[in-house]
Amino acid sequence: MLLPGGLWLLVFFVxxxxxxxxxxxxxxxxxxxxxxxxxxxxxxxxLGKFDTQFVRSILYGLIVTVALLVICYxxxxxxxxRGGRWKNALLFLLIMPFFVSFIIRTLEWKFxxxxxxxxxxxxxxxxxxxxxxxxxxxPAAVIGGLVYNFxxxxxxxxxxxxxxxxxxxxxxxxxxxxxxxxAFFRVTLPLSLPGVFAGSLLTFIPAVGxxxxxxxxxxxxxxxxxxxxxxxxLVNNDYPEAAAISFLLLAGILIGVATYARxxxxxxxxx
Amino acid sequence: xxxxxTDVVAPEGTAGVxxxxxxxxxxxxxxxxxxxxxxxxIGVMILFGFNDITGRFNFTWQGFTLEHYRTLGDFPDLVTxxxxxxxxxxxxxxxxxxxxxxxxxxxxxxxxxxxxxxNLFIFLPLGTPEVVLGASLLSLFITMGLDRGLVTILIAxxxxxxxxxxxxxxxxxxxxxxxxxxAAKDLGASPWTAFRTVTLPLIFPGVLAAAxxxxxxxxxxxxxxxxxxxxxxxxxxxxxxxxxxxxxxxVNVMGTLIFVIGITLALxxxxxxxxxxxxxxxxxxx
Amino acid sequence: xTERDRRIDELFGGLHGKVSRRELLQRAGRGSMFLGVxxxxxxxxxxxxxxxxxxxxxDSPSPLPEIAGELIFxxxxxxxxxxxxxxxxxxxxxxxxxxxxDYQVVINDNEEFFGTIREPLSRGQSSGYDTLxxxxxxxxxxxxxxxxxxxxxxxxxxxxxxAFERFKDPSYDPxxxxxxxxxxxxTGIGYDVERTGRELTxxxxxxxxxxxxxxxxxxxxxxxxxxxxxxxGVNPAEATMEDVEAAQQKLLQQREDAIVRGYxxxxxxxxxxxxxxxxxxxxxxxxxxxQQDNPNLRFVVPDEGAMRWTDNMVIPVxxxxxxxxxxxxxxxxxxxxxxxxxxxxxxxxxxxxxxxxIREDAAAASGGxxxxxxxxxxxxxxxxxEEIEDRLxxxxxLDEEEEQAWNDLFQAVVQG
Numbered sequence: 017m018l019l020p021g022g023l024w025l026l027v028f029f030v031x032x033x034x035x036x037x038x039x040x041x042x043x044x045x046x047x048x049x050x051x052x053x054x055x056x057x058x059x060x061x062x063l064g065k066f067d068t069q070f071v072r073s074i075l076y077g078l079i080v081t082v083a084l085l086v087i088c089y090x091x092x093x094x095x096x097x098r099g100g101r102w103k104n105a106l107l108f109l110l111i112m113p114f115f116v117s118f119i120i121r122t123l124e125w126k127f128x129x130x131x132x133x134x135x136x137x138x139x140x141x142x143x144x145x146x147x148x149x150x151x152x153x154x155p156a157a158v159i160g161g162l163v164y165n166f167x168x169x170x171x172x173x174x175x176x177x178x179x180x181x182x183x184x185x186x187x188x189x190x191x192x193x194x195x196x197x198x199a200f201f202r203v204t205l206p207l208s209l210p211g212v213f214a215g216s217l218l219t220f221i222p223a224v225g226x227x228x229x230x231x232x233x234x235x236x237x238x239x240x241x242x243x244x245x246x247x248x249x250l251v252n253n254d255y256p257e258a259a260a261i262s263f264l265l266l267a268g269i270l271i272g273v274a275t276y277a278r279x280x281x282x283x284x285x286x287x
Numbered sequence: 288x289x290x291x292x293t294d295v296v297a298p299e300g301t302a303g304v305x306x307x308x309x310x311x312x313x314x315x316x317x318x319x320x321x322x323x324x325x326x327x328x329i330g331v332m333i334l335f336g337f338n339d340i341t342g343r344f345n346f347t348w349q350g351f352t353l354e355h356y357r358t359l360g361d362f363p364d365l366v367t368x369x370x371x372x373x374x375x376x377x378x379x380x381x382x383x384x385x386x387x388x389x390x391x392x393x394x395x396x397x398x399x400x401x402x403x404x405x406n407l408f409i410f411l412p413l414g415t416p417e418v419v420l421g422a423s424l425l426s427l428f429i430t431m432g433l434d435r436g437l438v439t440i441l442i443a444x445x446x447x448x449x450x451x452x453x454x455x456x457x458x459x460x461x462x463x464x465x466x467x468x469x470a471a472k473d474l475g476a477s478p479w480t481a482f483r484t485v486t487l488p489l490i491f492p493g494v495l496a497a498a499x500x501x502x503x504x505x506x507x508x509x510x511x512x513x514x515x516x517x518x519x520x521x522x523x524x525x526x527x528x529x530x531x532x533x534x535x536x537x538v539n540v541m542g543t544l545i546f547v548i549g550i551t552l553a554l555x556x557x558x559x560x561x562x563x564x565x566x567x568x569x570x571x572x573x
Numbered sequence: 574x575t576e577r578d579r580r581i582d583e584l585f586g587g588l589h590g591k592v593s594r595r596e597l598l599q600r601a602g603r604g605s606m607f608l609g610v611x612x613x614x615x616x617x618x619x620x621x622x623x624x625x626x627x628x629x630x631x632d633s634p635s636p637l638p639e640i641a642g643e644l645i646f647x648x649x650x651x652x653x654x655x656x657x658x659x660x661x662x663x664x665x666x667x668x669x670x671x672x673x674x675d676y677q678v679v680i681n682d683n684e685e686f687f688g689t690i691r692e693p694l695s696r697g698q699s700s701g702y703d704t705l706x707x708x709x710x711x712x713x714x715x716x717x718x719x720x721x722x723x724x725x726x727x728x729x730x731x732x733x734x735x736a737f738e739r740f741k742d743p744s745y746d747p748x749x750x751x752x753x754x755x756x757x758x759x760t761g762i763g764y765d766v767e768r769t770g771r772e773l774t775x776x777x778x779x780x781x782x783x784x785x786x787x788x789x790x791x792x793x794x795x796x797x798x799x800x801x802x803x804x805x806g807v808n809p810a811e812a813t814m815e816d817v818e819a820a821q822q823k824l825l826q827q828r829e830d831a832i833v834r835g836y837x838x839x840x841x842x843x844x845x846x847x848x849x850x851x852x853x854x855x856x857x858x859x860x861x862x863x864q865q866d867n868p869n870l871r872f873v874v875p876d877e878g879a880m881r882w883t884d885n886m887v888i889p890v891x892x893x894x895x896x897x898x899x900x901x902x903x904x905x906x907x908x909x910x911x912x913x914x915x916x917x918x919x920x921x922x923x924x925x926x927x928x929x930x931i932r933e934d935a936a937a938a939s940g941g942x943x944x945x946x947x948x949x950x951x952x953x954x955x956x957x958x959e960e961i962e963d964r965l966x967x968x969x970x971l972d973e974e975e976e977q978a979w980n981d982l983f984q985a986v987v988q989g
Contacts, residue, residue: 029412029446032423069988091321094314104561106318108554111499113325115549116332118507119526120542123534124328127335127346131787132848134348150786152849153834167325172500176458176493214458217413218451225416228509235835236828239988245418247988252980253688262419273410346846346866361657364678520679528650528681531839 040259058260066244066261073241074268076155077224080162081216084170087163088215092174093204096181107175114168122161122232129157129233153235161229166222170215177211178204213280221269241265329546336539345536355536362537368525369541371437375521376505379444384498386445387452392486394453395460412450420447421514439515444505451504452497459493488567506545637725637896644897645675647686647702649884652678652756654917662913666904672897677702682838683711690889694720699891703898706755709883710795713745713970721751722888728899729753731906739962740923743883744810745970752885753902754923756858756915759957759965760796760880763845763855767869776804776877779852780823785832789844789853790824792836794983795968796854797824799880803966809880810969814978821982828986836987845870857954858920865945872954874961881965883923916946919955928956 041054063070095106113121128135129151139145151157181204189199227242241261248258339350360366394406412420424443467489471481487494509523516524522545526538653660653676663674680686686707690700695718707715715721726733732753746752764773769784779788779800791797799809801820812820827833834850842859844850846867860872888898905911908926915922916931928950935946949955957965971979 029420032420033411033415066988087321090314090317094318098311098314101561106322107496109322110325111503112546112549113329114503115506116329116542116546117509117523117526119509119523119530120332120534120538121328123526123530123538124332126843127534127847128328128331130847130849137848148786150849153786164325164328168500168503172496173455173458176455176496179492180459210458214454217410218454221413222417225418227418232840236831236833242416242418244988245416245422247984249418249422249688252984253684253691258422262416262422266415266419340866346843358657361659528678530843531650531681534843 037259037263040256040263055256058256059264062257062260062264066241069239069241069244070264070268072239073224073265074272076159076162076240077220079159080166080223081170081220083159083163084166084219085212085216088167088171088174089212092171092178092211096175096178103179110171111168118165119228119232121165122228125157125161125164126152126232129160152233153238155234155238157233157235158229158238158240161233162223162226165229166219169218169222173214173218174208174211177208177214181207209280213277216276217273221273224269225265329542332539333543333546335534336536336543338536338539340536345534345539355540359537359540364520365522365525365537365541368520368522371440371519372506372522375437375441375444376502378441379448379505380498380502383445383448383452383501384494387449387497387501388456388490388494390449391453391456391460392490395457409450409453412447413454417447417508417510418514421511424511425514436516436519440512440519440521443511443515444508447508447511448501448504452501455497455500456490456493459490459496488563635722637728637899640670640672640896640900641894642671642897643673643675643894644704644901645677645702645894646704646898646901647677647679648706648755649680650678652706652884652918652920654914662905662910665910666901669904670900672900674901680706683708687711687714693891694718694889697890699893700889702889703892703894704901705887705889706884707887709743709745709885710968710970712752712885712887714976715887715889716746716751717972720889722890722892722895723750724753724888724902725899728896729903729906731903735906735908735911735924735926737923737925740883744967746885752887753906754883755886755905756918756920756922757881757883758920759857759874759954759961760791760793760799760854760882761857761860761872761874762852762879763841763860763863763870763872764852765845765848765867765869766871768848768851772871773852773873774876776800776875778875779854780804780827780832781852782830782832784852785830786834787849787851788827788833789835789837789841789850790827790833791841791854792838792987794980796880797836797986798979798983799966799968800854803875803877803879806877808966810967812969814975817979817982821986824986858918861919861949861952861954874957874964876964878964878966881962881967915955916949919949919952921955921957 225242230240339352471485801823802809807816911924912930931950
């Protein structure tokens with residue numbers, strides 16, 4: 017059952033990762049060639065050099081995830097519980113903007129948020145906001161972009177979890193004279209936790225490693241660790257550093273997620 | 288697919304039904320607002336696909352024209368890029384949904400040694416930044432002497448999609464009530480028939496959601512594709528390159544077309560699903 | 574005892590105590606897995622860049638094969654003429670010679686593109702391309718790494734006959750052994766005169782606090798450092814390590830005072846046109862194009878100087894159709910063809926007859942097209958005057974160490 021999928025992942029995921037691990041411990045340069053010297057100093061160097069970006073990425077990731085939880089939960093709830101016949105239609109409405117390429121959507125936001133574009137330009141002309149007001153090239157723009165782009169990653173798992181919930185449980189709660197709020201907190205919310213968990217992961221992790229939003233919408237103090245990795249790999253060709261950064265990021269994420277899993281008590285649910 | 292309980296008459300004293308109608312407008316309005324927000328850049332994109340630009344840059348509105356739609360075929364790289372994206376997405380979706388659903392079922396149904404490890408293992412590609420996945424795959428392909436192109440992109444897409452599919456389907460199969468399947472088997476169905484007629488329809492929404500997600504992820508993918516495409520252009524790669532000089536209207540046009548096709552497919556599938564859903568429920572309630 | 578031995582010892586260290594058979598097997602299993610992984614890790618090294626065979630001491634080109642009828646050409650976007658979805662130049666080339674061209678617009682950044690072809694080239698294998706167009710400093714780098722094939726100048730008579738003298742024998746490729754120019758341009762300052770409220774003339778204008786939050790600098794290290802060096806009064810082609818450190822300080826100050834808005838690649842054009850950027854480092858051809866849409870945009874070569882660069886055609890090692898590549902390279906040095914390209918691309922042509930031809934075309938045309946062509950012919954952006962040429966500086970050719978050092982310094986600026 018597991019085998020074909022597992023095999024695919026093994027070859028195309030594990031082996032490259034091993035290759036990367038090796039690279040992170042190598043030394044040398046593009047021209048002289050790299051040698052595996054088991055050098056772990058690179059990891060420390062990288063932590064020192066890019067601590068700001070690491071922290072910033074994690075911070076942005078957290079902000080984005082929490083924001084999306086808040087935004088998407090009511091959304092998923094409405095569709096799952098109040099959608100009725102319109103459920104699937106609403107769901108597709110939700111997903112449809114995301115059939116358009118991520119790059120295009122982000123570029124459109126850049127256009128919309130332009131300092132003097134049709135939105136802000138008009139507002140400035142009307143005196144609604146100050147001349148110096150800008151969103152682009154600030155952390156707000158990057159976070160906004162991330163929130164927008166990762167919305168379905170949070171909404172869908174939440175929806176799936178809420179939708180499959182057995183409604184009779186809610187009715188039972190009602191029978192037992194629970195208020196609606198209480199029924200929500202004691203029945204719906206806990207039962208939707210696998211969705212919350214899945215959604216948070218699917219959002220937090222790519223958000224932390226993203227570089228497109230920072231690249232297109234960001235400015236000077238918005239560099240994320242994804243941008244650093246891209247630079248180190250593609251521009252500086254400093255493979256050992258790039259690989260080390262990647263592994264550190266990976267480790268950080270795994271630790272964070274394991275902690276989160278423990279907190280939520282959903283360890284059993286994920287096996 | 289309505290739950291059976293709505294047919295049951297609510298006992299007296301349940302305030303729920305009456306309270307619902309008073310503040311009932313909040314959530315739907317909120318949903319509307321969110322959907323508007325989601326569509327805003329799309330609207331802008333569609334609008335500027337009709338911009339009658341004189342120069343090379345598409346920034347300010349200069350008038351309405353259909354020219355960009357007419358001249359779309361004049362951009363062979365674009366056409367190729369689109370074709371590539373679609374082929375890859377279709378292939379990746381099918382393979383990864385099948386493989387991923389199998390894995391999700393295996394993980395939630397059977398208890399076996401190493402299950403925790405398997406879970407972690409499947410989770411890892413999700414926990415890895417795309418940049419890392421892309422670069423590591425590239426080094427693998429080079430070591431293997433594999434030329435980068437359509438095939439390597441496809442391989443990469445399937446790889447990262449599997450994990451997404453597993454996670455999405457698992458959320459659905461998690462609380463899955465095995466009894467239905469057991470019951471079918473008790474009634475003499477073979478495991479495959481039981482799966483096909485009982486399990487599959489019930490987990491289908493989850494599988495469908497996963498497939499949709501996989502398709503969208505594949506069409507959209509930029510980073511991993513960037514590393515593994517060689518000279519092949521997919522649509523996002525083409526857009527990124529073209530946009531360095533300001534988003535050309537062709538991008539808007541293509542985006543709009545993809546969007547319209549998406550709507551058509553969606554409407555079609557919604558219609559199909561509703562009919563199927565009604566059939567299944569009717570079947571069970573008979 | 575090597576590290577590896579020591580570790581294996583540790584794994585089996587418990588042997589002196591009572592170890593159950595199962596435990597031993599487990600440990601052996603782990604140990605061999607470890608060994609296996611180590612071997613795997615060591616095997617996953619990345620080969621050095623230097624091609625296995627060093628170039629001939631006298632750089633004489635290897636003999637060309639027959640013309641194959643095919644050519645794979647990689648170039649930057651918007652760098653060749655275009656009409657109705659095709660390039661007239663490419664079409665007429667195929668008509669004249671029968672050679673099919675697979676024209677791939679895959680280069681958006683020198684380093685980025687380099688990253689995609691690095692590996693096969695370092696093994697002397699084909700990169701998948703016959704001709705590339707890369708910037709002068711990248712040509713130097715690729716020469717240093719042995720990635721380029723020497724050219725057969727006997728197949729390139731048009732270059733000899735038609736190119737401007739100043740494009741021959743450049744410092745980054747003495748004698749044009751490996752490259753001939755495709756187009757040249759200037760990195761200067763582009764600005765919106767309406768938003769800045771005044772005309773700009775100095776490099777220091779990029780550091781003017783009045784424009785805080787609306788200044789753009791490049792992610793292109795050589796350009797940005799070049800500008801900072803010029804602002805400090807240093808010739809970029811002769812900069813020492815100290816000069817570069819001072820330049821870095823200047824860039825850092827620009828960042829700390831929040832004057833610079835961001836570091837851009839080609840996407841600065843979009844920002845300049847929409848007003849997010851008021852002043853930016855800019856490439857001459859871009860600004861010329863933007864001016865068609867926004868007449869408030871100006872391009873200036875600052876008093877302190879600006880950077881001049883040349884994009885060149887090169888043939889990488891392992892190219893499968895080098896003879897066809899030569900045909901094309903010679904073809905685009907035909908004055909009429911070169912003029913066609915320039916009239917569309919709006920960057921400086923290395924072909925000496927081009928300015929004259931464009932002026933003739935302008936005279937012969939009418940209406941809007943005539944206007945445009947005249948602008949092109951007279952534009953100092955497309956054909957810089959002597960006076961401007963004097964203020965233009967080349968990039969310094971860096972060796973590996975210097976490049977690494979400069980890059981490190983620059984990363985600290987760009988990646989904060």
